[in-house]
Amino acid sequence: xxxxxxxxxxxxxxxxxxxxxxxxxxxxxxxxxxxxxxxxxxxxxxxxxxxxxxxxxxxxxxxxxxxxxxxxxxxxxxxxxxxxxxxxxxxxxxxxxxxxxxxxxxxxxx
Numbered sequence: 001x002x003x004x005x006x007x008x009x010x011x012x013x014x015x016x017x018x019x020x021x022x023x024x025x026x027x028x029x030x031x032x033x034x035x036x037x038x039x040x041x042x043x044x045x046x047x048x049x050x051x052x053x054x055x056x057x058x059x060x061x062x063x064x065x066x067x068x069x070x071x072x073x074x075x076x077x078x079x080x081x082x083x084x085x086x087x088x089x090x091x092x093x094x095x096x097x098x099x100x101x102x103x104x105x106x107x108x109x110x
Contacts, residue, residue, distance in 0.1 A: 006029055017062075022043070025041060027039060042100070053088075055087045056084070059085070060082040060101060061077040063099055066096060067095075068083055087106070
């Protein structure tokens with residue numbers, strides 16, 4: 001079954017998952033030729049290794065907390081915190097608790 005991606009103007013619920021977080025998978029919420037928005041669910045201890053994204057991006061912690069690294073700088077993102085990044089920035093994530101983050105990517109360096 002195909003995963004539903006929201007259409008332009010469609011309401012998307014990004015509220016915290018709470019006690020359903022363990023039953024929820026990461027997934028794309030909205031995608032166009034130039035933009036992708038997805039919720040990433042990370043269980044405590046899960047790491048997204050160091051990587052670079054071509055286009056600009058944002059990472060917003062929706063619930064609980066993650067360690068967010070940019071190069072050698074490490075910060076804790078908690079619910080409500082937002083990090084904006086230029087393209088080509090080296091970054092990584094480590095879930096401190098079961099957490100979810102909202103990621104937006106500008107695709108193709110558009």
